Amino acid sequence: MPIQIIHNVASWFLKKRIHQMELFLKYPHEVQNELLFQLLDIAKDTEYGKTHDFKSIKTYKDFNERLPIVTYEDIYDKIEQSRQGVSNIFWPTPIKMFAKSSGTTNAKSKFIPLSQEALEDNHYAASKDLLCMYLNNNKDSKLFVGKGLRLGGSKEIYHNNGTSFGDLSALLIDNMPLWASFSSTPSNSVSLMGDWEQKMPAIINETVEQNVTSLAGVPSWMLVLLNEILEKTGAKHIKEIWPDLEVYFHGGVSFDPYLNQYQNIILDDKFKYYEIYNASEGFFAVQDQNDSKDLLLMLNYGIFYEFIPMDVYGRETEKAIGLEAVEIGKNYAMIITTNSGLWRYKIGDTIRFTSTNPYRIRVTGRTKHHINVFGEELIIENAEDALKKAALKHDVEIVDYTVGPIFMDGKDKGAHEWIIEFKKIPKSLDDFRQSLDDNLRKVNSDYDAKRHQDTTLKMLKLHVAKSGLFYTWLKNNEKLGGQHKIPRLSNERKYVEELLSLQNKMT
Helix, strand or coil: CCHHHHHHHHHHHHHCCHHHHHHHHHCHHHHHHHHHHHHHHHCCCCHHHHHCCHHHCCCHHHHHHHCCCECHHHHHHHHHHHHCCCCCCCCCCCCCEEEEECCCCCCCCEEEEECHHHHHHHHHHHHHHHHHHHHHHCCCCCHHHCEEEECCCCCCCEEECCEEEECHHHHHHHCCCHHHHHCEECCHHHHCCCCHHHHHHHHHHHHCCCCEEEEEECHHHHHHHHHHHHHHHCCCCHHHHCCCCCEEEECCCCCHHHHHHHHHHHCCCCCEEEEEEEECCEEEEEECCCCCCCEEECCCCCEEEEEEECCCCCCCCCCCECHHHCCECCEEEEEEEECCCCCCEEEEEEEEEEEECCEEEEEEEECCCCECCCCCCECHHHHHHHHHHHHHHCCCCEEEEEEEEECCECCECEEEEEEEEECCCCCCHHHHHHHHHHHHHHHCHHHHHHHHHHCCECCCEEEECCCCHHHHHHHHCCCCCCCCCCCCECCCCHHHHHHHHHHHHCC
């Protein structure tokens, strides 16, 4: 079948899905409420369902009062039983796959259950809807004339007790439906390679001669790959290699620090950037408009949403609210109940609603990845906004960064300690540091109050990272590729001290 016909058929099929979204766009609360009681009914005879008497839950109020809000640590033992092959604990159908991710308080990996329902009705449905919205917004797209370059995680899939675990991206690629596999590159064997440094040249060798029309992956690692491709081919920009390249679907980390670098190597004003919001626990939101930072919260993917206002998060007055009670502009911690058997689970992300008709959000950070040692409530959104403005003013590019606190010591006041790897170092580090501090004060009133006359916080401290410092840290910690990254903000000094120690050892 000619390529153009394949493109036309695929586009027609995907565009039909736009009608399936109209229901939750028009009736968001009804769709979410119906979904909640479907999940409760399906799981009523599970161990968890019997413990919390799902059968007697008749209202959202019952659900809110009956079920505890949990973290991974709270359900760790039950998940371990499930990984050993015990069925019907959280979800009635067998859980055969677990998405491995990092981020627990005890530094061990998390193993997030992934049901067959979630695979089909969440992750793959979201992928189709993302393509549907992109095609609907870009009538002249030639997306399926070529292939999509997918950059998955670097962990292999391990098998044990009839269950398997690995990076979410590896699990999705390994179980990918035929339609998605046909339109993707590189091959599964290359995509699932475990060694990132062997995988990179294998991807380049397999894709550089193909007609790539889209990119998909985490911005930090995709940028490494694209720069390697430019170096290998000698091309001045990526469109010399793939002239039909038209869109980059990205997620996993904030794109703001990377946008200028992508624009400099793609060199196409018409090129599109589409953001997705997914995690090991589920696929939550997608960009549904060209040139927008707002993400449409997808309400019919087998996930019921609740939200904890961040001004009460972690306090005795902490209480989750439903979708109908959220307010535009407020920061919330997101709580999910899923068709993989996660019940009122703290995912660890913070979001802010930009619209309630329809419900659109922006990801603002992590509940753990913020700095509030001195009452400054600095979140990632603040840090990256300030960093972007300072970088623009001083004409520099940021490769990576992390921030930690300098604790008060006697009469010495506290401060924030930044480690930044620049692609191009500012002409004056003092001027850049001042600009960064000024912009932090503009975007965060609490930070500004603590910085006023050095009341609590002194001027931030800035270290210039040696080239490759963050990459080396990730390699040393076996975290190359995939969703892995160093936390941008931390309430402790662990990452700052490890990086500074490593920097001293680098020649």
